[in-house]
Amino acid sequence: MPQPIQLKDHEKDARLVRRRVYVGLAVVMAFFGVLAARMYYLQVVQYDYHSTLSESNRVHVQPIPPTRGLIYDRNGRIIADNRPSFSLTVTRERAGDWRGVLDTVVEVLGLTVEDRQLFEKRVLQGRRPFEPVPILFELSEEQIAHVAVNQFRLPGVEVAAQLVRHYPQGMHFAHSVGYVGRINEQELKALDPVNYSGTHHIGKTGIEKFYEDELHGKVGYEEVETNARGRVLRVLKRTDPEPGNDITLTLDLQLQEAAEAALGGRRGAVIALQPSTGEVLAMVSQPSFDPNLFVTGISFKDYGELRDSIDRPLYNRVLRGLYPPGSTIKPAMAIAGLDAGVVTPTSRVFDPGFYQLPNVKHKYRNWNRGGDGWVDLQTAIMRSNDTYFYDLAHKLGIDRMHDYMSRFGLGQRVALDLNEETGGLMPSRDWKRARYRQPWYPGETLILGIGQGYMQATPLQLAQATSLIATRGKWVRPHLAKSIGGRPAVDPEPMPDIELRDPRYWDLAREGMEMVLHGARGTAKRVGDTAAYRIAGKSGTAQVVAIKQGEKYDSKKLDERHRDHALFVGFAPADDPQIAVAVMVENGESGSGVAAPVVKQVMDAWLLDEHGQLKTEFTPTLSAEASPR
Template sequence: MAKPIRIKDHLNEAGIVQRRIILAVLFILLLSGGLLARMFWLQVVQYEHHSTLSENNRVHVQPIPPSRGRIYDRNGVVLAENRPSFSLNITRERVPDLDATVALVKELLELGDEDIEQLKRRLDQRRRPFEAVPVMFNLTEDQIARIAVNQFRLPGIEVQASFVRHYPQAEHFAHAVGYVGRINEREMERIDRVAYAGTHYIGKTGVERFYEDLLHGKVGYEEVETNARGRVLRVLKRTEPESGKDLTLHLDSRLQAVAEEALGARRGAIVAIEPQTGGVLAYVSQPSFDPNLFVTGISHKDYGALRDSIDQPLFNRVLRGLYPPGSTIKQIVALAGLEYGVTTRTARVYDPGFYQLPNNSHKYRNWNRYGDGWVDMKLAMARSNDTYFYDLAHKLGIDRMHEFMSQFGLGSRVSLDMFEESAGLMPSREWKRASRRQPWYPGETLITGIGQGYMLATPLQLAHSTALIANRGVWKRPRLLAHADGVAPQETDTPPDVKLKNPDDWDFIIDTMEEVMHGERGTSRAAALGAPYRIAGKTGTAQVVAIAQGARYDSAALQERHRDHALYVGFAPADDPKIAVAVMVENGESGGRVAAPVARTLFDAWLLPEPDPEPEEDAPAEEDAAP
């Protein structure tokens, strides 16, 4: 039986098509709505974010390092400046093969293995990949030309002109001014990287380090538009850097030269201070070194020569040299005796050439083994009589000596802006018990009274304690900085002034120091001969090696470096002090014969007018000339 033919339902099919069209339209509308919502999200809600990302693809911020502040002496002589120099910079993110590029640079510039090793160390510093890292400095014209010709083979490498620190005075102010050097890994961790963006140098020692914040300045920025290869197309915005402040120091180049010439080739230290301000006028640590060697990186050979030298040119004797002060502290011991009432100005002690403690057979010898007979305080100072000061130290005791002498800065850091300073040592019972686990013995009190034994001081501390006497007890911390762009530094944590029960004792002690220089029996009378002003001073000799009981000091039998140190402290004019000086000559043996004449040279240079230059003789007339 044939199947019935199904009649086509046009109405039903039209409904199906219509429903499908509606679903398709809804789907398209849904997709369109999602697309519009996404576009709204990207272009409206997150406009700032994506705009910044887009800009960063073509706009880069480049730091502009500030110009480092210059350093001058009190008369405007340049001690530290900035000189133009050409350096080779590598931007790591633009170098496709760093090892191959370094090898090519080695070949082009004919560098040695040591140079390449140093170059790689600089590249290893933690810098951002897009920051240019200077890897070579002071390029020659030939090296610059070779890089320029082969620039197409060296992507990411460029030669850049910049300023490099230079010290025109070289070794003359190396220990005072210090030097800058490349920022190392340890420094990179503690500095503000934003503040030092684009900067590769930082103060390492001396004034350069202490006043780094003032000298560094404030970094600037430059917004530049670049193409896909990183080449700068144009500058969009520029914020100028702020240069570091220029510093003016109390140091005087002329006096420094006089001091160095007076010291000559001998090892030692000289410090000259202006008592009224505490300003350091001369600062000599001999031998010295050229700080320019350290600025862009010193070679292994040069550093080894400085480090291994027996004369230790890198050692700052002014701040870190610890020496027994010897007799240069006797005027302070004498003041202590008057202050505590254990002696008087006229009390006398008999000197047979030695001193003995009660019930003790040991003889503490005087430098004059024959003795000076009966001596009072003034004669004891003039003769630097050890026996008198052994007796005075015994009467005072170590507790009172430590209490009084500490007021003069002995055993503590005294400077305002010299962070490398050692504290020295003013011994006490407590110190020995803590450090040696031993009791204090009476004999140790005696030798402390003549500046020997455990007692140690730096030349700066000796100069300061002398300036404190010149100021009649008014404290002025020694400082190098006079002002920064006209602004003087603020003194902080100044110890209290030294107050005496009888203020007239200051004048008496100064009189005794004048007796050392001008008295008939003064130990430094020769150094003061002909001076048109009065000098107050004290000589000293400090043992380097001990001498056996009863033995004589024999200079010829000792190695040169085992001989006594020569010391001197003093100020002038005695009635109106303008300059206080401490001189230490290593192994110089005699403070009166060696150190005091050096100080006299400084006194004359500072207090007396400079001699007029001798007029040049006119050339003889032609008819008067010799045939």
């Protein structure tokens, strides 16, 4: 039986559709409500936050590195300046495939594989985001043109104009002024990231390093508006950087050139001080090098030649060269003996050509194997008599010797602003026990009395010890900075003066030094006879290799680099010292014959006018005791 056909309930279907529409509408409205709430939250509640983000995408703060301070010599001649240069920079965040971009740079400019490796190394060094990194310096006009033509292939690459350090005097002040170089990763961690943003170079050695904070200045900045590709559209705000302070040094360019000429291309060191002020007038370490090579990055070849040279041009002999001071310390030893009371001005020692300790067969030879007979203190200085100073050292003893020589600056750093200076070595009982686990022997005291043995000093320390004798014990640290930003350099920790029981002891030593050059039997009489003024000085010889007991020194049997070093220290004019000089000539053998003429040439350049007469400003008007410190 057929089923009845049910008729469609249109009313019911309509109600179902309406319900679905209402549910769908509610869902849509709910979604719109959530969207509106989210928009309200973003647009109103977090307005400041998102407006800042938006502004950061459009506005960038770019650092403006300060101009590095200039460096002058004492007469206003420029030693270190800044010159404009074009460099190629890469901003890694804007370059995309920056390694591919570097490959294109090498192709466009026709550079080498080594250049490509150096570029990548520079890009990978730590820096702030979106900070351009210089990869190539000193661009030529042709290179700039090639970059401009291929700019579409070099995203993130730009040619930037900047000031680069330049040393117009070249090699003359490489060891004193030093040089700047690219900031490495270790230095970057220690630097103020804000003040050094945008700065790519820092002082590496010398004055450039010691006064980095003064020379660098303070960074500036500018707010710039950029497009989506990072191109600057306009500058919104600018704060100018503060340039670094200019520094005037105590060095004199003409005296520096004269000292180099006097050294005559030989390996060695010359240091000239003004005794009353501690100003370093000349500082020469030969051979030298061109500091300009290091500013924008020295090539592997050039650095290898400097590093591997047997003459060690990178080695600062004035500050780091350690040599036995030899007989140059005998005047200081004489003062120590007088003040300690172990000798008197009239004490005499008989010199048969050697010295022996009581009950010891070993003979400590005098340089004059024939002996000088009876010698007193001043004669011993004039003749550089080893026997007298063996006896003095034995009487003084290592403990008092160490104390007195330390007061003269031996075994310690003496300079104010030469941070590369090494302290040298003034040995003591405790030092030997700690170093070798051995006691101190009397024979070691004897050879220490003539500046041999364990004792080591730098030419700067010898110059300072000589200045102390010239000023009768007035301690002023040697320094290179005469003024910083117009302000005079100040020693924050001045050294105490050397006080003696009788100030006349200074005069006895000074007169003995004067006799070295002007006495009838002075060891440097030939040099003194040609001087237009009185010089007080002392020669010295530093052994490079030891010779056996009883053997004579024969330079012909030795390789040139195994021969003795020649030393000479002195000050002039003897009655009113205006300059103190220490000279060391490596393997020069004769202090009086080789180093003393260099000292005199340096003194002549400072003290004499073009007519060979003592300059007016150096004509004595005050007694030495009344000379200003």
